[in-house]
Amino acid sequence: MSTLGEVASHIRSKNAGPFWLTIDVFLPDAASFEKVCAQLSTDEVARRLGAAPASVRRFEIADLAVIKFSLPRPAVQGSVADRDMHGASFALLIGDIELEAG
Numbered sequence: 634m635s636t637l638g639e640v641a642s643h644i645r646s647k648n649a650g651p652f653w654l655t656i657d658v659f660l661p662d663a664a665s666f667e668k669v670c671a672q673l674s675t676d677e678v679a680r681r682l683g684a685a686p687a688s689v690r691r692f693e694i695a696d697l698a699v700i701k702f703s704l705p706r707p708a709v710q711g712s713v714a715d716r717d718m719h720g721a722s723f724a725l726l727i728g729d730i731e732l733e734a735g
Contacts, residue, residue, distance in 0.1 A: 637673065638728030640665055646723035649703055651710040654720045656682075656727065658700040666698040672732045678702055681726045 638644060642659045649655040658673075660666040670693055679686040684704045692701040708714035717723070 634731050637730040644724040648720040654706050656702045660698040
């Protein structure tokens with residue numbers, strides 16, 4: 634078993650406007666990209682981020698070996714309830730998702 638954070642070259646999250654977040658999972662090569670696409674559940678990502686699965690959009694960009702998730706922010710950027718103005722901490726929440734070897 635390995636984790637998403639161990640397989641990915643980089644995982645980052647950031648604002649996609651004041652109402653949305655985006656999380657990018659960069660994979661080192663096409664083989665890793667295919668493996669992670671097959672194993673990484675959008676429902677598990679949503680659960681880790683505290684989002685409704687139906688609200689999470691997933692984009693698989695094979696030419697770049699990137700999986701992108703976009704979802705509504707839990708609080709509007711800059712509001713009193715916003716605890717991460719830049720959206721940078723959300724990537725940490727999915728890095729320990731376990732993937733099967735092989």
